[in-house]
Amino acid sequence: MEIIDGPKTVTKPDRHCIGIRLVTPFRGMFAVRDQLMQQLYSWADDQSIAYGHTFFRLHVVDMDGPMDVEVGVITEKEVQGDGRIRPGVLPAGRYATLTYINHGRRANGTLRDWAQQHGHPLDCTTSPKGDHFGCRYEEYLTDPRSERMKTRWHTELAIRLADGLA
Numbered sequence: 134m135e136i137i138d139g140p141k142t143v144t145k146p147d148r149h150c151i152g153i154r155l156v157t158p159f160r161g162m163f164a165v166r167d168q169l170m171q172q173l174y175s176w177a178d179d180q181s182i183a184y185g186h187t188f189f190r191l192h193v194v195d196m197d198g199p200m201d202v203e204v205g206v207i208t209e210k211e212v213q214g215d216g217r218i219r220p221g222v223l224p225a226g227r228y229a230t231l232t233y234i235n236h237g238r239r240a241n242g243t244l245r246d247w248a249q250q251h252g253h254p255l256d257c258t259t260s261p262k263g264d265h266f267g268c269r270y271e272e273y274l275t276d277p278r279s280e281r282m283k284t285r286w287h288t289e290l291a292i293r294l295a296d297g298l299a
Contacts, residue, residue, distance in 0.1 A: 188272045237271065
């Protein structure tokens with residue numbers, strides 16, 4: 134893993150987005166992500182919707198069970214969806230962030246360890262279904278359509294902090 138920036142805390146505003154949310158097993162989750170990205174890009178392009186970075190949001194994490202995930206893109210304003218593709222917001226708040234290249238699992242561990250060591254509790258509750266995050270996502274600063282090699286993507290990992298709820 135190559136760290137580009139962070140770990141650090143930042144304050145983020147509400148950001149409009151559209152996305153596709155579903156539950157999928159951890160095993161095979163990234164293949165599902167890639168399929169959903171293509172579906173979302175096609176739909177947004179067909180609707181002539183301007184959009185920015187792609188993100189992969191983890192709503193509920195259970196490494197041994199189902200994962201509640203969302204693939205989305207940032208939009209400048211609220212956009213109407215079609216039922217499957219829904220409008221949403223990446224919520225405002227204070228976040229722990231880390232920008233990296235390659236090795237997402239290592240980056241996640243590094244950021245979570247850093248937050249704990251520096252007294253930054255995450256906006257997360259645990260239940261039998263897994264860890265429920267107020268907002269945890271990877272924002273792909275590299276456009277996945279122009280760089281197919283995931284090991285070269287610049288990715289900002291962001292996890293909202295419990296003390297930064299807006």
